[in-house]
Amino acid sequence: MAVLAVDNLCKSYGGEEVVAGVSFRIAPGECFGLLGPNGAGKTTTLRLCLGLVDPDGGSIELMQRRVPGEARPARLHVGVVPQMDNLDPDFTVEENLLVYGRYFGLPERTIRERIPRLLEFAGLAARAASRIQTLSGGMKRRLTLARALVNDPELIFMDEPTTGLDPQARHLIWERLKQLLAQGKTIVLTTHFMEEAERLCVRLAIMDRGRFITEGSPRELIARHIEPHVLEVHGDGVAGWARDEAGPLASRVEKSGDTVFCYAADPAPLLANLSRKDLRYLHRPADLEDVFLKLTGRELRD
Amino acid sequence: MRAFALPSISLRCVPVWRRNLLVWRKLAVPSLLGNLADPLIYVLGLGYGLGSMLPQVGGVPYIAFLAAGMVCSSTMNSATFEAMYSAFSRMHVQRTWEAIMMAPLDLDDVVLAELVWAASKSILSGAAILAVIWLLGLTHSFLSLWVLALVPLVGLAFGALALVVTAMAKSYDFFMYYFTLVVTPMSLLCGVFFPVDQLPTAFRAVAAFLPLTHAVAIARPLLLGEIPGNAALHALVLLAYAAAGFYAASVLFRRRLLK
Numbered sequence: 280m281a282v283l284a285v286d287n288l289c290k291s292y293g294g295e296e297v298v299a300g301v302s303f304r305i306a307p308g309e310c311f312g313l314l315g316p317n318g319a320g321k322t323t324t325l326r327l328c329l330g331l332v333d334p335d336g337g338s339i340e341l342m343q344r345r346v347p348g349e350a351r352p353a354r355l356h357v358g359v360v361p362q363m364d365n366l367d368p369d370f371t372v373e374e375n376l377l378v379y380g381r382y383f384g385l386p387e388r389t390i391r392e393r394i395p396r397l398l399e400f401a402g403l404a405a406r407a408a409s410r411i412q413t414l415s416g417g418m419k420r421r422l423t424l425a426r427a428l429v430n431d432p433e434l435i436f437m438d439e440p441t442t443g444l445d446p447q448a449r450h451l452i453w454e455r456l457k458q459l460l461a462q463g464k465t466i467v468l469t470t471h472f473m474e475e476a477e478r479l480c481v482r483l484a485i486m487d488r489g490r491f492i493t494e495g496s497p498r499e500l501i502a503r504h505i506e507p508h509v510l511e512v513h514g515d516g517v518a519g520w521a522r523d524e525a526g527p528l529a530s531r532v533e534k535s536g537d538t539v540f541c542y543a544a545d546p547a548p549l550l551a552n553l554s555r556k557d558l559r560y561l562h563r564p565a566d567l568e569d570v571f572l573k574l575t576g577r578e579l580r581d
Numbered sequence: 582m583r584a585f586a587l588p589s590i591s592l593r594c595v596p597v598w599r600r601n602l603l604v605w606r607k608l609a610v611p612s613l614l615g616n617l618a619d620p621l622i623y624v625l626g627l628g629y630g631l632g633s634m635l636p637q638v639g640g641v642p643y644i645a646f647l648a649a650g651m652v653c654s655s656t657m658n659s660a661t662f663e664a665m666y667s668a669f670s671r672m673h674v675q676r677t678w679e680a681i682m683m684a685p686l687d688l689d690d691v692v693l694a695e696l697v698w699a700a701s702k703s704i705l706s707g708a709a710i711l712a713v714i715w716l717l718g719l720t721h722s723f724l725s726l727w728v729l730a731l732v733p734l735v736g737l738a739f740g741a742l743a744l745v746v747t748a749m750a751k752s753y754d755f756f757m758y759y760f761t762l763v764v765t766p767m768s769l770l771c772g773v774f775f776p777v778d779q780l781p782t783a784f785r786a787v788a789a790f791l792p793l794t795h796a797v798a799i800a801r802p803l804l805l806g807e808i809p810g811n812a813a814l815h816a817l818v819l820l821a822y823a824a825a826g827f828y829a830a831s832v833l834f835r836r837r838l839l840k
Contacts, residue, residue, distance in 0.1 A: 292840070329683065331682060331683075331839065332839060332840060333583070333839065351685045351686070351687055352685065354683070354684065354685040355685045359683040361679070361680075361683065363676065364676075365675070365676035365677065365679050365680040366680070367600070367675070367677055367680070368675055369604040369607070369675075370603070370604070374603065378596075378599075378600045378603065379680070379684065381596035381599060381600070382596050382597070382681055382684035382685070382686055383684055383685060384593075384596070384685070430684075
């Protein structure tokens with residue numbers, strides 16, 4: 280039984296299709312990643328799934344309830360960590376959790392029992408009485424995560440949970456998400472950090488221009504879409520080298536700025552050639568970012 | 582389509598109302614003093630200052646005449662401020678509404694909570710002024726306690742109208758239009774400072790449609806110890822403004838936030 284089943288979902292704004300026929304199902308306990316460049320339609324897809332926006336077409340079933348019609352009761356079992364911080368600045372850390380728990384109609388006692396555990400989980404036990412303005416970005420994000428757990432949800436939506444955080448804060452969030460998955464929670468997250476997707480997601484979809492362009496486990500996507508070896512070559516004369524010599528040695532050559540990316544199933548001919556040149560290079564296994572850039576292109580999205 | 586559906590009225594608004602109460606409790610004393618200071622200055626300044634130069638107005642000393650107007654206009658101001666500046670902060674600046682709507686609450690619940698909250702705050706203002714009026718000895722009639730029943734109605738009517746403005750506001754600056762073009766003219770046309778009969782006929786006709794006129798028409802006789810005529814009709818007008826404003830605000834907020 281899927282906790283979220285989306286079928287042929289469509290949404291347009293001013294004639295522009297932001298979500299253009301998206302379908303997917305999320306099984307309980309899964310961590311599903313939605314990847315895509317800015318403006319791909321990730322956040323709109325999440326808002327549609329939560330019933331915050333009415334779709335133009337298609338169907339959504341969240342926690343076995345039709346959305347948007349029954350979105351409110353469905354959200355009783357769902358937690359949300361939004362992209363933009365919307366903690367209540369008028370309250371302390373603890374009050375934020377208390378007030379948010381009330382929105383779920385939870386009895387006061389239940390909320391007060393949960394607060395110490397939630398603060399512990401978020402690493403904010405010592406900051407219960409702190410005002411929101413005094414928290415760091417990482418603390419705020421952890422509090423937002425704790426707030427999303429106040430109703431003990433089965434499914435948690437996270438919209439770019441680690442954007443803007445430093446590596447320490449990011450790793451701590453990842454640790455917590457793994458704990459939640461170990462507890463059997465289901466997580467749907469959007470991100471444009473490939474590392475995050477690779478670490479956390481069992482399954483992911485890459486979204487661009489409102490459509491899913493591919494779907495699978497991180498390994499599957501790499502195996503399906505990209506050659507296993509990557510050489511990043513740079514230095515004086517790299518452009519000439521790419522034009523005259525790289526072509527036959529690699530299955531694909533891409534230029535980005537002053538760097539040439541060579542993709543190959545067998546790196547030996549490239550390595551042999553480069554050993555005789557005065558070019559600097561980095562040889563690494565292909566990763567999800569290569570898949571992402573191949574499928575969505577290298578040009579900037581703003 | 583739910584865009585034009587009647588807003589759902591449910592007790593789900595209670596936790597949102599309690600949220601606002603919890604914020605207010607932290608600032609209760611300065612907030613109450615602020616609510617009292619402005620109308621008090623008017624009552625004392627105009628009432629004694631201007632009043633000493635005037636003969637009786639409407640058959641009573643000017644300050645007693647003005648008191649009823651001040652109860653209504655300060656209730657109006659309090660509800661208006663709360664439903665505009667404070668609600669706009671919660672909706673637009675702090676994104677509090679967005680956070681609430683991720684929980685199992687709808688926009689309708691949030692809008693209703695804002696309306697009831699604005700009315701609740703205005704009750705405090707209205708009641709505070711009434712207390713001062715008693716303390717100053719400007720009323721002696723226990724009929725004046727009925728003003729406490731009128732004040733929530735005034736708060737709902739003006740809270741709802743202000744929410745309509747908030748739903749259309751791009752920034753805080755927008756609220757100045759409403760104050761300059763609606764609130765201030767209303768204070769002058771609706772019998773707060775002088776009887777409506779003093780106005781030219783055309784203005785009197787306009788005043789008859791304005792909600793504040795109907796609030797004052799109930800409050801003034803009560804404070805003077807008389808039973809107001811047509812009280813039910815005046816109350817009905819206020820109720821109609823509240824209902825129409827609430828519906829319009831709900832539709833406009835949906836259009837703004839549920840895209």
